[in-house]
Amino acid sequence: MSNLEHxxxxxxxxxxxxxxxxxxxxxxxxxxxxxxxxxxxxxxKGKKNSRHAVSDWMEIEKQRGISVTSSVLQFEYxxxxxxxxxxxxxxxxxxxxxxxxxxxxSAIMVIDGSRGIEPQTRKLFKVCAMRHIPIFTFVNxxxxxxxxxxxLIEELETxxxxxxxxxxxxxxxxxxxxxxxxxxxxxxxxFDNSGRxxxxxxxxxxELEDTAALDALIGEELRQQLVDxxxxxxxxxYEFDLDMVHNGSLTPVFFGSALTNFGVEPxxxxxxxxxxxxxxxxxxxxxxDPVKTDFSAFVFKIQANMNKAHRDRIAFMRICSGKxxxxxxxxxxxxDKSMKLSQPQQMMASDREVIDEAYAGDIIGVFDPGxxxxxxxxxxxxxxxxxxxxxxxxxEHFALVIQKDTLKRKQFVKGVTQIAQEGAIQIYxxxxxxxxxxxxxxxxxxxFEVLEHRLKSEYNVExxxxxxxxxxxxxxxxxxxxxxSVRMSSDAKILQDFKGNFLMLFASSWTIKGIQDRNKDLxxxxxxxx
Ligand code: G4P
Numbered sequence: 001m002s003n004l005e006h007x008x009x010x011x012x013x014x015x016x017x018x019x020x021x022x023x024x025x026x027x028x029x030x031x032x033x034x035x036x037x038x039x040x041x042x043x044x045k046g047k048k049n050s051r052h053a054v055s056d057w058m059e060i061e062k063q064r065g066i067s068v069t070s071s072v073l074q075f076e077y078x079x080x081x082x083x084x085x086x087x088x089x090x091x092x093x094x095x096x097x098x099x100x101x102x103x104x105x106s107a108i109m110v111i112d113g114s115r116g117i118e119p120q121t122r123k124l125f126k127v128c129a130m131r132h133i134p135i136f137t138f139v140n141x142x143x144x145x146x147x148x149x150x151x152l153i154e155e156l157e158t159x160x161x162x163x164x165x166x167x168x169x170x171x172x173x174x175x176x177x178x179x180x181x182x183x184x185x186x187x188x189x190x191f192d193n194s195g196r197x198x199x200x201x202x203x204x205x206x207e208l209e210d211t212a213a214l215d216a217l218i219g220e221e222l223r224q225q226l227v228d229x230x231x232x233x234x235x236x237x238y239e240f241d242l243d244m245v246h247n248g249s250l251t252p253v254f255f256g257s258a259l260t261n262f263g264v265e266p267x268x269x270x271x272x273x274x275x276x277x278x279x280x281x282x283x284x285x286x287x288x289d290p291v292k293t294d295f296s297a298f299v300f301k302i303q304a305n306m307n308k309a310h311r312d313r314i315a316f317m318r319i320c321s322g323k324x325x326x327x328x329x330x331x332x333x334x335x336d337k338s339m340k341l342s343q344p345q346q347m348m349a350s351d352r353e354v355i356d357e358a359y360a361g362d363i364i365g366v367f368d369p370g371x372x373x374x375x376x377x378x379x380x381x382x383x384x385x386x387x388x389x390x391x392x393x394x395x396e397h398f399a400l401v402i403q404k405d406t407l408k409r410k411q412f413v414k415g416v417t418q419i420a421q422e423g424a425i426q427i428y429x430x431x432x433x434x435x436x437x438x439x440x441x442x443x444x445x446x447x448f449e450v451l452e453h454r455l456k457s458e459y460n461v462e463x464x465x466x467x468x469x470x471x472x473x474x475x476x477x478x479x480x481x482x483x484x485s486v487r488m489s490s491d492a493k494i495l496q497d498f499k500g501n502f503l504m505l506f507a508s509s510w511t512i513k514g515i516q517d518r519n520k521d522l523x524x525x526x527x528x529x530x
Contacts (some may be wrong), residue, residue, distance in 0.1 A: 004323055005291045009277045011361030013083040013318075014136075015101050017128065018110035019118035021203055022141040024469040027074070028086060034268060035075030035082065066184030072363040074317065078271050083363055087124075092378070096301065098117035098393045099374065099423060101127045103300040103318035105279045105362060106134040108271070113139045113146030113255070114171065116155050125160055127393075132248040132277075136271050137164070143193060143257040144172035149229070152177035153237075153253060163238040163250040167270055168263070169229060170255040173221050178218040180255050180263055183228055183233070184240075185344065190217060191262050246276055278361035281320045283377070283385045290360035293321035295330065297364070298387040299372045302422045304458070311414060313418075315368040315376075320387065322380065324358045333377040333386050341366040341378070374423050391527045395426055395441030398468040398505055402437070410459045416440070416451075416460035420498060425451055426473075431483050439463075439495055441505075443475055470505035472512060487518040 001009075019026040073084045085104050087097040101107065107128045109121060128135050139152060146152075153164040169178040171188070190202045202496040206213055209232060214223040244250035252274060256263020278290045281298075288296060297317040304313040322346065331338050344355055344364050358364050358516050375389040405413035417436055420427040425447055428439040440449055448465060455461045470493065483494045491507035492515055504524070506512045516524060 007323070007359045008291050008361060008424055009080075010079055011081050011278050011359060012106070012108045012262060012272060012275050013085065013089055013104055013278060013361045013363070014108055015085040015104035015106045015115070016110060017087060017097070017121065018084075018100070019115075019120040020111070020117070020119070022110045022121070023028045023113040023258045024086075024110050027108075027138060027140065027159075027264065028084060030126050030261055030264045031077075031082070031084065031268060032075055033261075034265060034371065034487065035077045048143075052483055072365075077268065078272060081361075082272075083361060085363070096424065097124060098127050099300050099390055101131070101133075102390050102405045103316075104133065105361070106136065106275045109135050109137045109251070111137060111139050111150065111152070113170075114144055114394055116152055117159055122159070129160070129248060134245050134248055134275060135162070135251045135255040136267075136275070138267055139170075139253060139255045140258050141398060142170050142180075142255050143191070143260055145178050146170070149255065150232075156251065156253070159169055160251075161242060162248070163248055164253050165238050165245075166233060166253045166255075168198070168254055168266070169226070169233065171218050171226050176222065178222055181230065182266070183230070188217065189263065189266065189514045191257075192260075193260055193481075198208065217501050219402070226455060243273065245274055247298040260307075267279050268358070270323050273423045278320070278359075281387060283387045286385070286389075288385060290321045293381035293385075294329075294383055295322035296320050296377065296383060296385045296387075297324070299376045299378075300392075302368060302372060302391060304418055304422055311367045313370065314365040315372040315377065316363055316365050319360050319362050319364065321360050322363075323360075324353075324357045324364060329381055330370070330378045330384040331381045331383065333379065333384075334373065335371060335376075338378075338381055370418075371423060392423075392426070393443065393527055394473050395443050396449070396471055397443075397445050398439060398441050399471045400437060400465070400468060401440050401451070401515075402464050403446075404464060405464040410429040412455070412461045412463070413438075413460045417460055417498065419451060419454060427495050432501070433498050437507075439468070468505070469509060470508050472506040472524065474504050474512065474524035476504065479519070486522065488513070489514055489518075 002087070007154065016024045073086060085100045087100050089129060101124070107219055109125065111117065111121060125135070137156065147168050149166070150486070153166060156162065156164050164509065166183065168182045170180050171178040177191050179189045181188050188204045188206050190204050192202065204217060206217070208227050211223065218226070238250055241250055245252060254263060254267045254270070256267060257317065258264060280287045280289050297319045299315045300314040303316070326344055327340065329338055329340055331448050346368050355364065376389045379385045379386055401416065403409065416427050419425055426441040430437060440448070440451065452463055452465065455463055471492070483502065486494065489512045491513060493505045494502060495505065496502055511523065516522060
């Protein structure tokens with residue numbers, strides 16, 4: 001195996017998805033501890049007052065105590081090089097999260113054992129399912145009273161339409177939580193939380209038939225339940241099938257407790273064994289092999305002003321093939337230009353490290369003087385690759401944004417355009433009107449506040465926002481579309497996005513139906529390939 005192949009094959013790049021509060025940050029922190037990437041528990045966490053998440057970048061994040069932007073963390077464990085794409089937990093920041101999922105090869109879904117599937121998990125799962133990437137489920141907080149594990153896996157199967165394979169099985173929960181039974185290794189990982197907060201996980205080899213030993217370990221009632229559960233599982237559940245895991249139709253399920261560090265290491269080990277190496281990617285009709293093709297990458301995220309002192313803008317790229325070296329010349333496909341990527345960096349959240357080399361699977365951030373767009377491809381000179389574009393997800397909230405001081409028109413337009421280029425918001429205008437009035441669409445309403453805050457602090461522009469009564473956006477798929485040809489209704493509006501694509505806003509799903517009924521030839525698309 002060549003060194004290149006070895007380096008690529010030891011990489012794993014995943015995103016963690018969950019509903020806020022399920023324990024994503026806690027689990028990430030434990031992963032990093034295993035990798036020795038952070039020394040102290042609590043360093044990732046930024047929820048409350050003084051402790052700031054290492055992934056908190058912007059001022060507003062600190063003020064609100066939430067993580068607005070996704071960060072990328074890299075660490076080494078068991079000879080694997082792991083890239084975690086941390087995604088914002090707050091439900092209002094889903095657009096960024098969606099795009100981050102485009103850069104991941106697999107996802108870890110954290111579920112709160114007492115709550116089961118929650119709305120945000122549902123939304124994020126949909127995006128993963130769209131890409132058929134493997135999903136690993138960690139049912140967290142088993143040290144608290146949890147739902148029946150059978151109910152939980154049934155929920156996953158019926159709601160998500162995927163198979164489940166519990167790799168381990170919980171023995172009780174809450175005060176009666178005794179640990180998990182590892183189905184393939186056939187041992188119990190016993191849970192002892194007497195150390196308050198730091199659990200002791202003791203591996204005990206047992207035969208389920210060894211009644212006396214089991215009774216002594218977990219008590220008669222739980223022993224009986226475990227034996228019954230395992231019999232039921234072995235008889236009725238899916239067989240383990242790695243191909244199904246890899247095409248996203250079977251999710252391995254693990255039970256544990258991130259806070260007490262119980263079940264995290266076995267989860268990580270199993271994950272590394274079962275998860276795919278950097279995936280081949282589609283570029284039109286070609287599938288790009290990560291090892292056999294020279295360097296190529298696509299931009300999945302752009303973030304301006306990460307460091308206020310530098311007024312910089314960083315384009316995050318997912319390397320899809322080959323090796324990147326610091327001084328190399330690359331070809332920016334969309335601009336048809338050869339260039340050097342300046343200041344290539346890898347992120348340990350807000351700590352940046354300039355790197356000399358990186359491989360397929362890795363994420364690099366490069367200084368962007370305003371030339372990159374989300375979805376752009378860069379590759380080694382001589383290659384002709386254009387990665388499939390990243391879909392734009394549909395905003396659900398819309399407003400008209402007007403600057404207070406008309407003299408600040410230029411800064412205003414620059415600000416909204418740059419923030420839109422980052423993909424945090426979408427901006428639209430009246431057809432053929434130029435940027436007279438700026439309509440803004442966002443996935444979550446908090447994004448409006450982020451926009452106002454950033455316009456003020458970074459561009460020195462104050463704005464007035466008028467909410468609009470629309471809830472849905474559809475892009476128009478007809479070629480040579482003429483806005484005047486549509487038979488409209490009063491609760492819909494035709495606009496253009498800043499690339500000139502036509503779209504319509506609708507007040508309700510009934511409006512969409514009404515317009516569609518009246519305009520049979522109109523093609524309405526839920527999301528737009530850029
Ligand atoms: P998130 O990133 O998904 O939003 O969740 P986060 O890790 O911040 O966890 C949310 C809350 O759940 C935190 O409590 C955290 O300590 C707790 N938690 C995480 N994993 C477990 C677990 O396995 N068992 C139990 N019992 N609790 C868990 P908090 O009170 O909001 O914050 P803090 O005061 O503990 O920092």
